[in-house]
Amino acid sequence: MMDANEREIYRAAIHGDRDAFEMIIRTHSRTLFAIAYGILQNREEAEDAVQDALVKAWKSRWRVRNPEKFPAWLCMIARHRARDVFRKRPRVSQTDLEGVAAATPTIYAPDVANTSASLDRQLHSALAELPDLHRSALMLRYFEEMDYASIEKLLGISNGALRGILGRALASLRKQLRPALASLE
Amino acid sequence: MTLHDDIDTYLAADLHNELSADEQNKLHAHLVECATCRKLHQETKSMNNILEENLAAEKADPTFEQRMLASFRNRIPQRSGGLTKLIFDLMRLRSAQVTAVAAVLLGLVQVGRMVTGEGAAPARKLGYRDEHHFADRQLNAPFQRSADHSSAQASQLAAGRADALIASEENSFASAPAAPMTQGEKDKIIATEDRREFATKMAKAASAEAALAAQAKPAETPAVVANRKLIRNANVELEIASFDDVVQKITAFASEDGGFIATTSSNKQANGKLRGAVVVKILPENLDRFLQKIRGLGELKNQTLGTEDITKAYFDTDARLKNARVMEQRLIDMLKTKTGKVSDLLQVEKELGRVREDIEKMQGELKFWDSQVQFATVTISLAEKDMEEPAAFLLKERAQLALYAPDVEKVYNDIKALASPKTQITNAQLDRDNTGRVSARLSILIAPEESDAQIARVKTMGRVDNFQVQTERVAQGGTGMSQNARTKRDKVELNITISREEQEQAFQQTSLRIRTSAVDQKSKELRTLTEKQNGRVRSSTFSRDPDGREFANVSLRVPMKNYPALMESLNALGKVENVSVQRQDRTGAQIDEANAPADLSIQVYSQGNIVSHQSGLLATLRRTIAQSAGAIMWSLRMIGVAIAFLAPWVIALVALILIAKRVAQARRQR
Structure with a gap:
């Protein structure tokens, strides 16, 4: 399952070994960032969320009983933290966002829409439509190139369910971006 | 699918x-x-x-981890962490969690118990108080009644004492209906206490009333006495200075008031004090005056006054007597006429005898009552002051003696041999433990006249370490002090402990060293010297170390009086060094200094011969090489030092020469 060395590091961190915990920060903060970014879709906010999550994890590390669950637990904290940030975000009403999204194609000329900037914007609005679990899974896959099993473990998804999630996520994105894709080809 | x-x-x-x-x-x-x-x-x-x-563009940048670490370090400063770590570890332990939960539960239970316990206590108190009030209310009714009763009594007894009233009132309260109420024992006690308090108050009031009545009464009393038959008697208890004087005075008072002394009795206590009783018959109308006079004779301890009204019984008896007289007369008349049968006459004679017997009985009764009514009876109990003064004192002497003796058993037997009718050994015990230490304890009772001589004899049997005498004066037949009581010496109790001299701590400890060439011989000499000075060698050791030095450690003990002589003689053995003397002055102790033991610990030693036991060829060679290697190392070091000194000068000299050569060269070229 998990190699003994890694396990020992988690155990030490749980028992208050700062060096071990910093080691975990080095190895895991990117995945945490991916998860937070998946939820927040904003780099600065995601970074803050990861920082908060790490501090919180350090303070309540004694709650973890099984060292093997430590990474999953970290991810959970990061996810909760990101959701909190998302909820506390000064509300830009949904209609406004849609208005902006709807307005863009009319403002820019069709050939401008073909540019990568436009595609980028469309991609983000399509991502925003997805459930945040799907987004987090996508980010872990595309940021960190993790295999399905690891992602499942980190996100606490049952074995084999990730396939369906990613499949549906990709299909949904594909449908949203079909015009852009068509024009790209 | x-x-x-x-x-x-x-x-x-x-x-x-x-x-x-x-x-x-x-x-x-x-x-x-x-x-x-x-x-x-x-x-x-x-x-x-x-x-x-x-x-890929949105991915975290390469410095991301560093930023995360920095912010983490910033927000969670490094702490010493010993305690927090411990707490964290503790919190992780299931057993610790269970214990904590148990402790919290236990605390809650305790708090609950305290709360309920305290809640219950005041409730109980409240209830009790209610009952108490209830009792008071209940009691008030009889108080009213008894108040009336006591004022009536007060008017009846002209100069009655309050004590008597209290006594009678307490009796009446005891039978009052309030007493057997359905309450606890405690309540009853409180109730009686309240009553007592009330009674004393009432008694004060009553005595005031009585005083008033006493002024008003004297004129009235004879009239009352005239048509009523009252028996009055009084008991007085007095504490006086001298019995005989007081009896004389009482006689005088009695004759003044038309009375007489019926009986006197007295007995003498062991301490020479008299106690007794005088019974005085006095005219009832003078009784109160007489009592007043008597009170002046000494300290009044107790007084009771009693009145018995026998009016009804007296006149009943009187009437019956009159009837009996009439009956008698009639029977006599019957006999005089002498008619009828002889048997009838005999019957009449018999009846007459019975009637006459009755008449005599009744006459005697009336006479007794008359005498009782005619004279009031005053019983005066007299006791001289300081009845409790002790008659004699017993001097009890207890002595503790601790002895040190070389032969405990011998001394033990010697002391046992002292036994005689006047010297009794009550307890003797000889202990020997497994290390061979012997000690003995004896308890002896010695007749007072022999005690000093016997104690002195025992003291000579060993060295006295400790002697204590404790004297106690025990009062007999009383307490307190007395100036004229006799003092008697009781048997002296002597407790002796005997220990072996060895166990005694030395009075003075000396340690010294003697340097000599012949250790063995000198230590033997030391032994004989010690014995000459009446001392004993307690232990000795002898050792030789690898360098051929010899040591003999001798520890010995001599009596203090021989100590200077021994020290003097030690000089003959060799050079005396390192003398240190330690003396234990026991302040306040009286100790037999001349015989007290002095300990000496002496080390006799020789300077070893310097020749080593390693004298073979190889050893010599090795030593030589070692020495020469040392010498070479030393010279190398010296050379280093010399170079360090000279090097700068050499360099400077060479440089100077070089410069001079250059200058010369340059000149030549020009």
Whole structure:
């Protein structure tokens, strides 16, 4: 399952070994960032969320009983933290966002829409439509190139369910971006 | 579900390389067949590319981890962490958690118990108080009644004492209906206490009333006495200075008031004090005056006054007597006429005898009553002051003696041999423990006249370490002090402990060293010297170390009086060094200093011969090499030092020469 060395590091961190915990920060903060970014879709906010999550994890590390669950637990904290940030975000009403999204194609000329900037914007609005679990899974896959099993473990998804999630996520994105894709080809 | 329906999943997994070989084959087979899926496959591929391109830009930058670490360190400053770590570890332990929960529960239970316990206590108190009030209310009624009763009594007894009233009132209260109420013992006690308090108050009031009545009464009393038959008697208890004087005075008072002394009795206590009683008969009308006079004779301890009204019984008896007289007269008349049968006459005679007997009895009764009524009876109990003064004192002497003796058993037997009728050994005990230490304890009772001589004799049997005498004066037949009581010496109790001299702590400790060439011989000499000075060698050791030095450690003990002589003689053995003397002055102790033991610990030693026992060729060679190696190392060090000194000068000299050569060269070229 998990190699003994890694396990020992988690155990030490749980028992208050700062060096071990910093080691975990080095190895895991990117995945945490991916998860937070998946939820927040904003780099600065995601970074803050990861920082908060790490501090919180350090303070309540004694709650973890099984060292093997430590990474999953970290991810959970990061996810909760990101959701909190998302909820506390000064509300830009949904209609406004849609208005902006709807307005863009009319403002820019069709050939401008073909540019990568436009595609980028469309991609983000399509991502925003997805459930945040799907987004987090996508980010872990595309940021960190993790295999399905690891992602499942980190996100606490049952074995084999990730396939369906990613499949549906990709299909949904594909449908949203079909015009852009068509024009790209 | 067919592959076609689930094509999205398969396509994504294919792109992410998460399909098994089997699944991959199936997918490819399907893609060949199905055009729709092929199209989707194409689209998904480009979608994947877009994602890869776009999201790569959003990835965390390379310094991300560093930033995370820095912010973490910033926000959680490094702490010493010993305690927090411990607490964290404790919190993780299941047993610690269980204990904590148990402790909290226990605390809660305790708090609950305290709360309920305290809640219950005041409630009980309240209830009790209510009952008490109830009791008071209940009691008030009899108080009213008894108040009336006591004022009546007060008017009856002209100069009555309050004490008597209290006594009678207490009796009446005891039978009052309030007493057997359904309350606890405590309540009853409180109630009686309240009553007592009330009674004393009432008694004060009553005595005031009585004083008033005493002024008003004297004129009235004779009239009352005239038609009523009252028996009055009084008991007085007095504490006086001298019995005989007081009896004389009482006689005088009695004759003044038309009375007489009926009986006197007295007995003498062991301490010479008299106690006794005088019974005085006095005219009832003078009784109160007489009592007043008597009170002046000494300290009044107790007084009771009693009155018995026998009016009804007296006149009943009187009437019956009159009837009996008439009966007698009639019977006598019958006999005089002498008519009728002889048997009838005998009957009459018998009846007459019975009637006359009755008449005599009744006359005697009336006479007794007359005498009782005519004279009031005053019983005066007299006791001289300081009755409790002790008659004699007993001097009890207890002595503790601790002895040190060389032969405990011998002394023990010697002391036992002292036994005689006047010297009794009550307890003797000889202990020997497994290390051979012997000690003995004896308790002796000695007749007072022999005690000093015997104690002195015992003291000579060993060295006295400790002697204590304790004298106690015990009063007999009383307490307190007395100036004229006799003092008697009791038997002296002597407790002796005997220990072996060895166990005694030395009075003075000396340690010294003697340097000599012949250790063995000198230590033997030391032994004889010690014996000459009446001392004993307690232990000795002899040792020789590898260098050939010899040591003999001798520790010995001599009596203090021989100590200077021994020290003097030690000089003959060799050079005396390092003398240190330690003396233990026991302050306040009277100790037999001349015989007290002095300990000496002496080390006799010789300077070893310097020749080593390692004298072989190899050893010599090794030593030589070692020495020469040392010498070479030393010279090397010296050379180093010399170079350090000279080097700068050499360098400076060479430099100077070089410069001079250059200058000379330059001149030549020019």
